Amino acid sequence: MLDYLTLTVALLAGAGLLLPLLQVFRTGSENLAGYILALVLAAALALIGLFTLYPSPVPWAGSLVIPDQMGGVFALVTVGVTLAVTIASFDFLKSTSKPVYYSLLGFTALGMVLLAYSQDLLMLFVSWELMSLPTYVLAGFDKKARSNEASVKYAIIGAMSSAVILYAISLAYGLTGSTQISAVVAGFTSHPSALAGVATLLFVAGFGFKMSLVPFHMWIPDAYEGAPTTISTLLAAATKKAGFIAAIRVLLGITTLYAVTKSPLFTMANVFAVLALITMTVGNISALTQKSMTRLLAYSSIAQAGYILIGFVAFANAPGSSAAMLGLTGTVFHVINHAVMKGAAFLAAALVLLQLKRADLKAYDGLGKRMPITAFTLSVAFLGLAGVPPLSGFWSKLILVLSVANGPYAWLALAAILNSAFSLGYYAWIIKRMYMDQGESTERVKEPFWFVLIFAVMVGLIIGIGLFPQQVINFASNAAAGFAG
Amino acid sequence: MSYVLSLLIALPLVAAPFVYLATRANKGLGIYLSLALSVAVLVIAGYVFGQVYSSPPAGGQYLFQEKYSWISFSSFGLNYFLGTDGLSSPLIFVSALLTVLVIIGSRRLIDHHEAEYYSLIFMFEGAIMGVFTSLNLILFYIFWEIVLIPMFFFIGVWGGPRRKYAALKFIIFTFAGSTIMLFGFLYFYMGMPSPSFDIPTIQAMLQAHQIPASLEYVPLLASFIGFAVKLPLVPFHTWLPDAHVEAPSPISVLLAGVLLKMGGYGFIRISIGLFPGASAQYAWVFLALGLFSMFYGAVAALLQRDLKKMIAFTSINHMGFVLFGAYATLISGSVLGIQGAIFQMFTHALAVGALFMLSGYIQHQAGTREIPLLKGLGTTMPRTAVILVLGAAAAMGLPPFSSFLAEFMVIVAGISASAITAVSVLVPVITAGYFLWMIKRTVLSPAEPGHEVHDMGWSDVAAFAVYLVPLVILIITSYLILTPALPVAQFLKGLA
Numbered sequence: 019m020l021d022y023l024t025l026t027v028a029l030l031a032g033a034g035l036l037l038p039l040l041q042v043f044r045t046g047s048e049n050l051a052g053y054i055l056a057l058v059l060a061a062a063l064a065l066i067g068l069f070t071l072y073p074s075p076v077p078w079a080g081s082l083v084i085p086d087q088m089g090g091v092f093a094l095v096t097v098g099v100t101l102a103v104t105i106a107s108f109d110f111l112k113s114t115s116k117p118v119y120y121s122l123l124g125f126t127a128l129g130m131v132l133l134a135y136s137q138d139l140l141m142l143f144v145s146w147e148l149m150s151l152p153t154y155v156l157a158g159f160d161k162k163a164r165s166n167e168a169s170v171k172y173a174i175i176g177a178m179s180s181a182v183i184l185y186a187i188s189l190a191y192g193l194t195g196s197t198q199i200s201a202v203v204a205g206f207t208s209h210p211s212a213l214a215g216v217a218t219l220l221f222v223a224g225f226g227f228k229m230s231l232v233p234f235h236m237w238i239p240d241a242y243e244g245a246p247t248t249i250s251t252l253l254a255a256a257t258k259k260a261g262f263i264a265a266i267r268v269l270l271g272i273t274t275l276y277a278v279t280k281s282p283l284f285t286m287a288n289v290f291a292v293l294a295l296i297t298m299t300v301g302n303i304s305a306l307t308q309k310s311m312t313r314l315l316a317y318s319s320i321a322q323a324g325y326i327l328i329g330f331v332a333f334a335n336a337p338g339s340s341a342a343m344l345g346l347t348g349t350v351f352h353v354i355n356h357a358v359m360k361g362a363a364f365l366a367a368a369l370v371l372l373q374l375k376r377a378d379l380k381a382y383d384g385l386g387k388r389m390p391i392t393a394f395t396l397s398v399a400f401l402g403l404a405g406v407p408p409l410s411g412f413w414s415k416l417i418l419v420l421s422v423a424n425g426p427y428a429w430l431a432l433a434a435i436l437n438s439a440f441s442l443g444y445y446a447w448i449i450k451r452m453y454m455d456q457g458e459s460t461e462r463v464k465e466p467f468w469f470v471l472i473f474a475v476m477v478g479l480i481i482g483i484g485l486f487p488q489q490v491i492n493f494a495s496n497a498a499a500g501f502a503g
Numbered sequence: 504m505s506y507v508l509s510l511l512i513a514l515p516l517v518a519a520p521f522v523y524l525a526t527r528a529n530k531g532l533g534i535y536l537s538l539a540l541s542v543a544v545l546v547i548a549g550y551v552f553g554q555v556y557s558s559p560p561a562g563g564q565y566l567f568q569e570k571y572s573w574i575s576f577s578s579f580g581l582n583y584f585l586g587t588d589g590l591s592s593p594l595i596f597v598s599a600l601l602t603v604l605v606i607i608g609s610r611r612l613i614d615h616h617e618a619e620y621y622s623l624i625f626m627f628e629g630a631i632m633g634v635f636t637s638l639n640l641i642l643f644y645i646f647w648e649i650v651l652i653p654m655f656f657f658i659g660v661w662g663g664p665r666r667k668y669a670a671l672k673f674i675i676f677t678f679a680g681s682t683i684m685l686f687g688f689l690y691f692y693m694g695m696p697s698p699s700f701d702i703p704t705i706q707a708m709l710q711a712h713q714i715p716a717s718l719e720y721v722p723l724l725a726s727f728i729g730f731a732v733k734l735p736l737v738p739f740h741t742w743l744p745d746a747h748v749e750a751p752s753p754i755s756v757l758l759a760g761v762l763l764k765m766g767g768y769g770f771i772r773i774s775i776g777l778f779p780g781a782s783a784q785y786a787w788v789f790l791a792l793g794l795f796s797m798f799y800g801a802v803a804a805l806l807q808r809d810l811k812k813m814i815a816f817t818s819i820n821h822m823g824f825v826l827f828g829a830y831a832t833l834i835s836g837s838v839l840g841i842q843g844a845i846f847q848m849f850t851h852a853l854a855v856g857a858l859f860m861l862s863g864y865i866q867h868q869a870g871t872r873e874i875p876l877l878k879g880l881g882t883t884m885p886r887t888a889v890i891l892v893l894g895a896a897a898a899m900g901l902p903p904f905s906s907f908l909a910e911f912m913v914i915v916a917g918i919s920a921s922a923i924t925a926v927s928v929l930v931p932v933i934t935a936g937y938f939l940w941m942i943k944r945t946v947l948s949p950a951e952p953g954h955e956v957h958d959m960g961w962s963d964v965a966a967f968a969v970y971l972v973p974l975v976i977l978i979i980t981s982y983l984i985l986t987p988a989l990p991v992a993q994f995l996k997g998l999a
Contacts, residue, residue: 340578341693347576406652406678407645416641416689417579423686424693428721435686439679446655446674454659454667488574495576 022069023078023085026062026131033058034124040117049108051117055124059101066093066131081198082141088501089135091350091494092263095357096130099256102472106365107248109466110372119159122152126252130260139187139197142264146183149260150176150228153253157245168244175227175237183224189217203271210277218272222289225269228261230323232297239304242316243377247368250312254319255361259353262326266349266501270333287334290327291430298324298437306444310377311367314444315360318403321441322356325418325434332421338502345421346498351491352414355402355483359411362476363399365469366392373463382448384457391465393452395473400445402480405438410483413491505567508585508636511547511595512646514540516629523622530617534610537621541603544628548599555592559987562994563706564588565638570701573642584639584701589987590771590845591635594764597852598635600969601760602628607966608860609753612867613661620661623653624757631761635768640688640700643773647681647765654754654762662749669742669749676742680732684769687725691777694718705777709998719781726774727789734766734822736792737799747815752863755811759818759859760852767825767848771841771995775829779998786833790920793827794927796820801933805940810872811862813941814855817898820934821851827927828913832992833999835920841992842985843912849984850906850974854897857970861891864963869956874941879950884958888946890967895938897974900931905977 037051070090077084104123111119129149136142154176158169191197193214194205206214226234242250269286276285301321308314329352332345367377369392374381386393402411415438423431483490518540526533551567560566565586574581587595606624613620626649633646651674659670692698695714699705708714731739747755770789775782782789800820807813825844832840865880865887866872880888897904900911910931917924977983 343577344579401652405682407648412645413574416685419686420579420689420693423689424691428690431689432683432686435682436679439675439682442678443671443675446671450659450667450671453656454670488576491574491576499577 021076021078022065023083023135026065027128029058029062029065030124030128030131034121034128037117037121037124041115048116051120052104052108052111055120056101056104058124059097059104059127062127062131063094063097063101066090066097070094077137078135079141082138083132083135084137085135086500087497088266088350089263091354091497092134092259093131095259095354096134096256097127099357099361100127100130100252102361102365102476103248103252103256105468105472106251106368108468110246110248110368113159119156122156123252125152126156126257130256133260134263136264136267137199139190139199139202139268142199142267143180143183143187146260146264147180149257150180153249153257156249156252157241159249160246164244165246166244168241171237172241172245179224179227179234182220182227186217186220186224189213189220193217199267203268206272206274207277210274212278214274215278218269218274218286219289221265221268222293225261225265226293228258229265229327230258230261230297230320231293231327232300232320232324235297235300235320238320239313239316242319243310243312247312247364247371247377250316251361251364251368254315254364255357258319258323259357262349262353265330266346270330270337270346273334285334287331287427290330290334291427294324294327294331295430295433296324297321297327298434302437302441302444305441309379311370311379311382312364312377314379314448315363315367318363318441318444319360321437322352322360322403324437325415326352326356328418328422328430328434331427331430335422335425335427341421341425343495343498343502344417346502347491347495348414348417348421350494350497352411352418354490354494355410355414355480358476358479358483359399359402362395362473362480363403365472365476366396366399369465369469373465379448379451382451383455384460385452387460388457388463389465391470391473395477397449397452398477398480400449402484404442404445406442408484410480410487410490412484413487417491505569507547507551508567508587508632509569511544511551511632511636512585512629514544514547514629515625515632519622519625519629522625523618526618526621533618533621534606537606537624538603540625541599541606541628544632545599545603548596551587552592552596555587555589555987556983559990560588562990562997563703563710565703568638578698580699581641582639582701583642585636586638586703587636589984589989589991591768592987593845593849593984594635594768595632597849598628598631598761598764601756601852601856604856604860604966604969605753605756608756608863609751612752612863616660619656623656627653627657627757631765634765638702640692640702640773644681644685644688648678650762650765651677654758657754657757658746658750661751661754663751664749665745666749669745672742673746676739677732680729680739684726684729687722687729690725691718691722702772702777706998709777709779716780719778723774723778723781723785726769726778730766730769730774731792732766733769734763734796734826735819736766736823736826737796737819740796740819743819744812744815747818747859748809748812752811752859752866755815755859755863756856759815760856763818763822764848764852767822767829767844770826771829771844771991775833775995776998779833779995782830783833783999786830789826789830790834790917790924793823793825793830794917794924796823797827797927797930798933799823801930801937805933805937808873808875810865810874810877810941810945811859813874813937814858814862814898817858817934818851818855820930821847821855821898824910824913824930827924828916831913831916831920831924832996835916836996837916837919838989838992838996839912840916840920841995842988843909843916845988845991846905846909846981846984847913850897850904850909850977853970853974854894854904854906857890857894857967858898860970861887861894861967864959865891868959874944877945878948881946882950883956886958886961886964890959890964890971892942892946893971894967895942897971899935899938901935903978904971904974905981906974908978908981
C-alpha cells in the first residue's frame with residue numbers, strides 16, 4: 019500500500035529530479051517550474067498535515083524513519099516555509115536558470131522532511147546533507163561576488179559541521195555498536211565514558227552551527243546578507259529548525275556528561291543554559307548595531323535560537339517533570355512561531371530589496387507611506403519577535419520562560435525577559451523609522467500580488483495564533499508528550 | 504453571567520477600525536462618531552460604577568465576574584477572567600470620562616492623521632478597560648502591554664520636536680519595567696503548590712496560608728519595578744517629563760490621567776493584594792519611597808520654566824501620595840490610607856487632566872508654554888486665566904476641591920503609621936507655593952503691549968467645567984468613592 023510518507027517523498031524527489039528538464043526544453047512560462055514546485059509543496063504540506071493530525075507512527079524504510087508527531091511539526095514548518103519562499107521567488111528571482119533553483123529547493127525540502135523523521139544517526143546524516151548541499155548552491159545563486167563569497171563561506175563552515183557530526187556518529191557507533199538514536203542514547207546512559215562525553219559535545223557543536231548558537235554563529239550574518247534574500251529566509255526559518263529537531267532527537271536524552279564528571283557544573287542543562295544565555299545576549303546586542311536589514315534579521319534570528327534553547331534547559335534539568343513538558347512544548351511552539359515571524363520579516367526585507375534595490379536601514383525611512391502592506395507586515399512580525407502580546411511570539415516565549423521561572427535556572431528566565439525588553443529597542447527603532455521618519459520619497463511602490471498573499475497569510479497566523487493559541491499549543495504539547503513518551 | 508465588562512473592553516476595540524474608516528471618509532463625521540462611541544462607553548462605565556456603589560462587593564469579592572478557560576494544556580491553565588470592585592470601578596469611570604473629554608479637546612489641537620489618531624484612542628481605551636478589569640495576571644499583563652502601542656504612536660507621530668526620542672524612551676522604559684513584572688508573576692506561579700494566575704484564587708490560597716511566605720519576595724520586587732516605572736516613582740521617572748513635554752496635550756491628559764493610574768492600581772491590587780506578607784514587612788521602604796517621590800516631584804516642579812513640565816512633575820508628586828497612602832494602611836492599620844489612595848487617583852486624574860488640556864490651549868493661543876513668557880493672562884485671556892486658577896487650586900488640594908480630602912486622608916493615615924511622616928504636610932505647602940508663583944507670573948503680571956491673543960470660547964469653558972465640577976461635588980458626596988473602597992481597604996489590611 020502506498021502510504022502518506024512514501025507519497026510525500028516521491029512527490030518531492032520527483033519534483034527535484036524532473037524540474038531541471040524544463041531548463042533543457044525551455045518551454046512555457048518562465049515561472050512554470052516555480053508553479054509546479056509550489057503545487058508539489060502544497061500537496062506535501064497537506065499530506066504531512068494529514069498524517070501528523072492522525073498519526074500512525076509506523077516504521078518506514080526499516081525503522082530508519084518513523085513519522086511521529088514531533089517530526090510532523092518540524093516537517094510542516096520546514097515545508098511551509100519552503101512553500102512561502104517558492105511563492106515569493108516568482109517575483110524575486112531574476113535568473114536564466116530558474117528551473118534549477120526550484121529543483122534545488124525541492125531537494126532541500128525533501129532533506130528537511132526526512133531529517134525531521136529520522137530515528138537513525140546515518141539516516142539523519144544523509145538527510146542533513148541532502149538538506150544542506152542544495153542550499154550551498156542556492157546561497158550563491160546571484161552569481162555576484164558578494165553572493166559567491168557567502169556561498170563559499172557557508173559551504174566551508176557547513177562542511178566542517180558535517181565533519182564534526184560525522185565524527186561524533188563514528189564515536190557513537192564505536193561505543194555502542196549501533197546507529198539507532200535510541201540505542202545510542204541508552205548506551206551512553208548505561209555505559210558513560212569520557213569518549214561518550216566528547217561525542218555529546220561534538221553533537222552540540224555540529225548541530226549548533228545550523229541552530230546558529232553562539233559561538234558557532236560566525237557565518238550566519240555574512241551568509242544571510244550575501245545570499246538572495248529568499249534563500250536567507252529559507253536558512254533562517256527552515257534549515258535552522260532542522261538543526262533543532264536533530265538536537266531534540268539526539269541530545270535531549272543524553273546525561274553522560276554528568277555521569278562521567280560527577281560534577282554538578284557539567285550537566286547538559288548547564289551546557290544548554292550557558293549556550294542559551296550567550297546566544298540570546300550576543301544576538302540581541304549585535305543586532306542593535308547593524309546598519310543593514312538582513313544583518314539585523316540575522317542577529318535577531320541568532321537571539322531567537324537562544325530563546326528556543328530554554329526549553330532544552332527545562333527538559334534536561336528535570337526530565338519527566340511538568341516544567342520539562344512546559345519547556346519542550348514551548349520549544350516546539352516557538353519553532354512554529356519563529357518560522358512564521360522570521361519568514362514574514364525576511365520576505366518583507368526581500369520585497370524592499372527587490373523594489374527599492376537596497377537593504378540598508380535608510381531605505382526603511384518612511385516606508386509606511388511607500389509600501390504600507392510591507393511595513394505593516396514587518397511591524398507585526400517585529401512586535402511578535404519582541405514578544406509583545408497578544409501576538410503569537412508572546413505565548414511561546416511565555417511558556418519557555420515559565421518552564422524555568424522558578425528553580426535553579428530562574429536567572430535564565432530573567433535574562434530571557436530582559437533580552438526581550440532589550441530587543442524591542444531595535445525592533446521599535448525600525449518601526450519608528452517606517453512610520454515616523456521622513457523618507458526620501460513618498461511615492462507609492464508596487465507590492466506584487468504573490469508577496470501580498472504570503473504577507474496576509476503570515477500576519478493572519480501571527481495575530482490569529484496570538485488571539486486563539488489553544489489549538490496550536492495542543493499540537494505542540496501533544497508532540498512534546500509523544501516525544502517524552 | 505454578565506457581559507458588561509467584556510462589552511466595556513470590546514466596544515472601543517471594535518469601534519477603532521470603524522472610526523478609522525469614518526474619519527478617512529469625512530473628518531467631521533469621524534469626530535462625531537468618536538464622540539458618540541466614547542459617550543456610549545462612558546454610559547456603560549457609569550452603570551458599572553453605579554452598580555458597584557449601590558451594592559459594593561465584600562472584600563475579595565468582585566462584581567460582574569466573567570470567567571472562561573482560554574488556554575490549558577498539561578499543567579498550565581489560563582482563564583479569561585474579569586471582575587470589578589471599589590478599587591477598579593472609579594478608575595474605569597474616570598478613564599471613560601477622560602476619553603470623552605480628550606476627544607472633545609483634540610478636535611482643535613490635532614490637525615494631521617486624524618483617522619489614525621481617533622482609532623488609536625479607542626484602542627487605548629479598550630486596553631485600559633482591560634487592565635482595570637482583569638482578574639487574571641497574564642490577561643492583566645497582556646492589556647498592560649497593549650496600552651503601550653497606541654501611546655508609542657501618540658507621542659511619536661503627533662508629538663513635539665523631540666517626539667521620536669521621547670517615544671522610543673517611553674516604550675523601552677515601560678516595556679523593560681513590565682517584562683520584569685511578568686517575570687515576577689511567572690516565578691510566583693511556578694512556586695505555588697497548586698499554580699494559578701487568577702487573583703481571587705491566589706487570595707483564597709493566601710488566606711488559607713497555602714502559599715509559602717518566602718515565595719512573595721521575588722515577585723514583590725519584580726512587580727515593584729514594573730509599577731514604579733508606570734507610577735512613576737523617583738528614580739524610575741525620567742521617561743515621564745520627556746513623554747509629557749513631547750506628547751500633544753490631549754495625550755498628556757491620557758498619560759497623566761489614565762496611564763499613571765495603572766501603576767497605582769498595580770501597587771494596590773497586586774503588590775499589596777497578592778504579596779501582602781512581604782509588602783507588610785517592607786512597608787517602610789515603600790512608604791519612604793513614596794514620601795521621597797512626593798517631595799522630589801514638588802521641588803522639581805518648582806524649578807520648571809515650561810508650564811507642561813511643571814504639571815508633569817506635579818503628577819509625580821501626586822502619585823507619590825498614592826503609594827504613601829496605600830502602604831501607610833499596612834503599617835498603621837488605618838483604612839484611610841488605601842481609601843485616600845483610591846480617592847487621590849480619581850481626583851488627580853481630573854485635576855491634572857484639566858491642567859494638561861489647559862496647557863495645550865495656552866500654547867495653541869499664546870504660542871508658548873514658557874511660564875516667564877506668559878504674561879498678563881488675567882487681562883488678555885480672562886476666561887483661560889480663571890480656569891487656570893481653578894485647576895491649580897484643585898491640583899494643590901484647596902477646599903472645596905475634593906483633592907483636599909484625598910490628600911488629607913493619606914496624610915492622616917501616614918501620621919497614624921508614624922509621627923515622623925507628619926513632614927508630609929509640607930508637600931501640599933510646596934505644591935501651593937509653585938502653583939501660586941506660577942499664577943503670579945502668568946495671570947497677575949501686566950500684559951505685554953501689542954501681543955494679540957484669543958481667549959477660549961464658552962464651549963471650551965463648558966468642557967473644562969466637566970473636569971472641575973465633579974471635584975467640587977465629590978467633596979460633599981465623597982461616599983460615592985469611599986463606600987465601595989472601604990471593603991477593599993479592609994480586605995487588603997486583613998491579608999497583610
